[in-house]
Structure formats: structure tokens, C-alpha cells
Amino acid sequence: xxxxxxxxxxxxxxxxxxxxxxxxxxxxxxxxxxxxxxxxxxxxxxxxxxxxxxxxxxxxxxxxxxxxxxxxxxxxxxxxxxxxxxxxxxxxxxxxxxxxxxxxxxxxxxxxxxxxxxxxxxxxxxxxxxxxxxxxxxxxxxxxxxxxxxxxxxxxxxxxxxxxxxxxxxxxxxxxxxxxxxxxxxxxxxxxxxxxxxxxxxxxxxxxxxxxxxxxxxxxxxxxxxxxxxxxxxxxxxxxxxxxxxxxxxxxxxxxxxxxxxxxxxxxxxxxxxxxxxxxxxxxxxxxxxxxxxxxxxxxxxxxxxxxx
Numbered sequence: 001x002x003x004x005x006x007x008x009x010x011x012x013x014x015x016x017x018x019x020x021x022x023x024x025x026x027x028x029x030x031x032x033x034x035x036x037x038x039x040x041x042x043x044x045x046x047x048x049x050x051x052x053x054x055x056x057x058x059x060x061x062x063x064x065x066x067x068x069x070x071x072x073x074x075x076x077x078x079x080x081x082x083x084x085x086x087x088x089x090x091x092x093x094x095x096x097x098x099x100x101x102x103x104x105x106x107x108x109x110x111x112x113x114x115x116x117x118x119x120x121x122x123x124x125x126x127x128x129x130x131x132x133x134x135x136x137x138x139x140x141x142x143x144x145x146x147x148x149x150x151x152x153x154x155x156x157x158x159x160x161x162x163x164x165x166x167x168x169x170x171x172x173x174x175x176x177x178x179x180x181x182x183x184x185x186x187x188x189x190x191x192x193x194x195x196x197x198x199x200x201x202x203x204x205x206x207x208x209x210x211x212x213x214x215x216x217x218x219x220x221x222x223x224x225x226x227x228x229x230x231x232x233x234x235x236x237x238x239x240x241x242x243x244x245x246x247x248x249x250x251x252x253x254x255x256x257x258x259x260x261x262x263x264x265x266x267x268x269x270x271x272x273x274x275x276x277x278x279x280x281x282x283x284x285x286x287x288x289x290x291x292x293x294x295x296x297x298x299x300x301x302x303x304x305x306x307x308x309x
Contacts, residue, residue, distance in 0.1 A: 003027070003036040003108060004087030008077035009095040013048040016040070016095060020056050020063070023093070023101045030105035032112065039085050041066045043077040075178070075185035078161075082175050090170060092161045099162045103205040107164035116169050116198035117190065119155045120162035120205035127157075131209025147187065153194050155202050161186045162205060169193050 005023070009016060020038070027033040040053045040063060050067055057065040066084050068077060078092055089111050093099050103120060110118040122129050123141075140159060147158050161183075173192045180188045194200065 001032075001035065001089060001108070001112065002087040003033050003104075004039055004081075004085035004090045005036060005093050005104070006039045006041065006078060006081030006085055006090060007093050007095050008041050008043055008074055008081065009045065009049050009053065010043040010072065010074075010077070011045045011047045011049060012095040013045075013052055015097060016049065016052045016056065019095060019097050020060075022097060024060070024062075026101035027104065030108075032105045032108040037062050037064055037085070037087060039064045039066060039081045041068060041077045041081045041084075043068050043074075044072040071181065073181040075180040075182050078185055079175055079178055082170055088167050089164050090167060091164045094161065098207055098209065100206045100208070103162070103203070104164075106203050106205070107162075110201050110203055111164050111166055113201075114199075115201045116166045117193055117200040118164040119157060119190070119200055119202045120160050120164075121155065121157035121202040122160060122205060122207045123156040124202050124204050126204030128204075128206040130207065132207065133209075147191070151191060151194060153191070155190075155200065157202070158190050159186050160205075160207075163190065165189070165193075166198075169198050172196055172198070 005027070007019065012019075023038065027036045027038075038060075040056065042050045042053050042065070053063075053065045053067075057063040064084060066080060068080055070076075081092070082090060089108055091104060091107060093104070099120070107118040107120060121127050123144075129137075144156060144158055147153060148156070170189075173189060173196070178185060178188055178192075190200070
């Protein structure tokens with residue numbers, strides 16, 4: 001099983017050599033990670049990051065240098081790294097060495113056990129944090145709990161970028177379909193995988209604050225982005241669930257579609273009745289939204305018809 005470590009790097013001249021010297025011996029020491037490649041993605045850096053990546057790659061054929069000059073952003077860098085990676089297991093790893101190289105083999109072991117995603121978690125027994133700012137801690141726990149409540153996902157550290165993905169997960173999601181350009185990618189990818197039914201597991205990992213360079217995640221800049229991403233995924237997830245339900249009922253038949261539509265009307269009527277809606281309220285809602293309902297019906301039927309045939 002080949003392992004691809006994807007490292008996004010924006011102005012990380014003070015960290016990349018230390019990262020390579022710390023990471024590579026650990027990968028070579030563990031049986032799970034000996035077949036590896038290190039994808040170093042220079043994301044529009046203005047310092048010596050680009051030349052350092054090229055120098056490291058010239059001395060090690062397992063290092064794959066990637067240079068980005070289009071729209072910058074953590075998410076864009078990760079997506080480029082995903083596309084360039086050739087491994088069976090793909091793991092984003094932070095360029096500032098805030099993730100521990102020793103934890104990589106633990107993530108890979110869980111993939112070998114049959115899981116599709118191994119979530120590196122700093123908030124389970126055995127996980128640890130060192131130098132994590134209090135403001136980020138408050139935002140992190142609040143947002144992760146909101147994610148758990150909204151999606152029924154049991155993992156405590158969904159926003160941590162440090163995860164191991166089986167390649168099939170990214171293929172099913174479609175790298176080009178990932179909207180996020182920034183750190184909200186850390187939410188979009190695992191939630192889409194969760195919605196699509198991939199099996200995950202949490203693995204305790206350690207995190208240490210950066211010693212060199214400037215932190216790239218800014219709460220003031222990313223708070224609203226995370227919120228919008230969560231809301232969009234919430235609606236997307238419900239549409240996927242609706243398509244699955246619809247597809248299981250209609251089986252590609254127009255007669256089945258009509259039966260499903262009638263069943264849906266009955267269910268909606270019961271829901272509105274139990275919720276205290278009057279007939280007049282129900283009629284107003286239908287009249288105001290009939291075109292939206294027809295569009296959604298067409299969208300769901302067409303996708304279900306395609307998936308079932």
C-alpha cells in the first residue's frame with residue numbers, strides 16, 4: 001500500500017528542511033509507511049520555499065515538488081496535492097510540523113484494518129495539544145460540536161486537517177467538485193465522505209504549535225467561511241439522503257415515481273397536521289413554492305433514475 005503525504009507550504013522556508021529531516025526517517029522506519037511519496041506543494045510563496053522544495057526533491061526521488069502560481073489558499077494547495085498524489089492512502093500533513101510524524105503509521109494502520117478514513121483526533125484519550133491558543137480552542141470545540149449535532153457524525157475533531165483517506169474516498173467525492181479554497185476544506189471533504197457512507201475511525205494524535213513562521217489560519221477571516229460551508233453541506237447532505245430514499249422507492253419507473261410522490265404528499269400532510277398547520281397554511285405554502293417543489297422533484301427523480309439504471 002503506497003502512502004502519499006501531501007504538504008501545503010506557503011512561505012515555509014524556516015520549516016521545510018526540518019520537516020523533511022524529521023518526517024522521512026519515521027516513514028522509512030515503520031512497515032506501514034515504507035512505500036511512500038512526499039508531495040510538497042509550494043503555494044505562491046514569496047520567500048525561499050520554492051527553491052528549498054526543489055533542492056529537497058533533487059536529493060530524494062520520493063519527494064515530488066509542486067509549484068502553484070494560480071489562486072492561493074490552503075484548500076487549493078491541498079486539492080492540487082491530491083491530484084498529484086499517486087498513493088493508495090493520502091494524508092495531508094502540515095508544513096510547520098504541528099502534526100507528529102510518529103502518528104502517520106497509526107492512521108495508516110486503521111486504513112489497513114478496513115476503514116476508509118482515519119481521523120486524527122487531538123480530543124480523544126491519548127490525543128494531546130501543546131501551545132494551542134485559547135481563542136482557537138473555544139472556536140474549535142464550538143464548531144466541532146455543531147458539526148456533530150448537525151450531521152450526526154461521532155468524531156470530535158473533524159476540522160483537523162490531519163486525516164488518512166483511502167483513494168477511493170477522494171475519487172467518489174471528486175477532487176474537482178470540492179468547493180473549498182481555504183481551511184474549510186478540512187470540513188467539506190470529511191463531511192461529504194460521511195454523507196456518502198464511508199466508514200471512519202478516530203485515532204489519537206498529538207499537536208504542537210509552530211516554532212517558526214506565521215500561522216495561516218485566521219479566526220477573523222475563516223469563521224464565516226466555515227459557517228457558510230457547514231450550511232451548504234447541510235442542505236447538500238439532505239438532498240443526497242432524499243435522492244437515496246427516492247431511488248430506493250421508484251426503481252426508475254414512472255409509476256413508482258407517481259407512487260413515491262403520492263406517498264410524499266401523505267407524509268407531508270401528516271407532518272404539517274401534527275405540527276399544527278391549518279389547511280389554509282398548507283395551501284399557502286404549496287402555492288408559494290410549487291415551482292421550487294417541481295424543480296426539486298425533477299432534480300431528485302432524474303438523479304435517482306440515473307443511479308438506479
